[in-house]
Amino acid sequence: GMMTPTQFEAHAGSSAAKKWKASLRVIPGGAPDVPPHGNAVIIGRWLEQNGIETRSVARGPKPAAEGGKLGIEPRPLVETKVPSAAAEAARLKAEAAAAALSAWQPWNDVRNGNYAPIQ
Secondary structure: OOOOHHHHHHHHOOOOOOOHHHHOEEOOOOOOOOOOOOOOEEHHHHHHHOOOOOOOOOOOOOOOOOHHHHOOOOOOOOOOOOOOHHHHHHHHHHHHHHHHHHOOOHHHHHHHOOOOOOO
């Protein structure tokens, strides 16, 4: 039986490709202007040669789906503060200074009051 171009693409397994004009071919001898001993002609080209326009109709944008229909509940926006580059640099410097003080450094024992002579 006859199929629409969309049905053919679904039947051929590439319905998302939408390339029916390149997928279908007029077999040699299948039309009066396609010689029986020649090559098959892509149907899009054959249609254009015979004065049939094959451009697709432009569709408008699809309406946006509502969250409730998809089972999705919108969440309220949460405002967050992003620290400035200067504030972040100061924080990192203070963190590095604290790490340096917390690390055991024997040469700082006298300054820290932890010096005890070896007995």
